[in-house]
Amino acid sequence: MSIEAKITTVLITGASTGIGATYADRFAKRGHNLILVARNGARLEEVAARLRKETGVTVDIIVADLTKSADLAKVETRLRDDKDIGILLNNAGAAAHGGFETSTADAQENLIALNITALTRLSAAVIPRYLAQGQGAIVNIASVVALAPELQLGMYGATKAYVLHYSQALHVELGARGVYVQAVLPAATRTEIWERSGRDVNEINGVMEVGELVDAALVGFDRAEVITIPPLPDAAQWETFNTARQAMLPNLAQEHAAKRYQA
């Protein structure tokens, strides 16, 4: 049975616009009931009303600021208690303009709260139930910047590297026990994230339209890929990178420092 055939409701964070709203559209058209989460209730309701009308699926909304622990707790409770939720889509995220020199400690902490803490707590809320049910999916929206500190995106890039590692670690531990984990690594995609972080998307080359990004990510989902990189033409490049990393692993457990470090 495919991942999807076993699954009914999809909970999507950051579903009021952009990548999250587009996933909501696609999953509704596939017949899934939805729970949409974001801060802007009016925009969420607009997305929900359109999808109810166009597709007939049930769409609930939860208005929540995922950087606020009381709001986050509401979503965690729903994930723990609602046995119909079979896909958690951790999409809500924010970027920040520039690197470490210009960003404050508070701004960096805020990015960590949304891009790391919320995603981690929501996953932690749902995993015990998935394991008890023997099935469930977690889709985490990372970014190609997880692989590219050279882009100098400061804490944003670091949070996305966390999302990539975290997703791989979840897969290693839970994959064989019925929990499907996918990390999606989009590159620049035309959404509001650019304006929200003080950048002009029109100044960037190679920007993907959001519908194309989400449709490609869903091809990866349907193939049960763990890592999906929609813009990467040659999958062998990722495989080579990952294989080189894995080849190091047996060499890392040593009683003594490597010769090159011995004085």
Ligand SMILES: NC(=O)C1=CN([C@@H]2O[C@H](COP(=O)(O)OP(=O)(O)OC[C@H]3O[C@@H](n4cnc5c(N)ncnc54)[C@H](OP(=O)(O)O)[C@@H]3O)[C@@H](O)[C@H]2O)C=CC1
């Ligand atoms: N667009 C791009 O170029 C790329 C995006 N990504 C990642 O994709 C994901 C989606 O981004 P994208 O669609 O582009 O961004 P948008 O800014 O268009 O959408 C972000 C969504 O997250 C919600 N959100 C933001 N802050 C909070 C918060 N504190 N609590 C709850 N919800 C929040 C927003 O809704 P509201 O304001 O109503 O709360 C909105 O629905 C992010 O994780 C981003 O890092 C990755 C690579 C490239």
Ligand SMILES: N[C@@H](C=O)C(=O)O
């Ligand atoms: N959101 C983009 C950068 O800020 C990205 O992840 O590529």
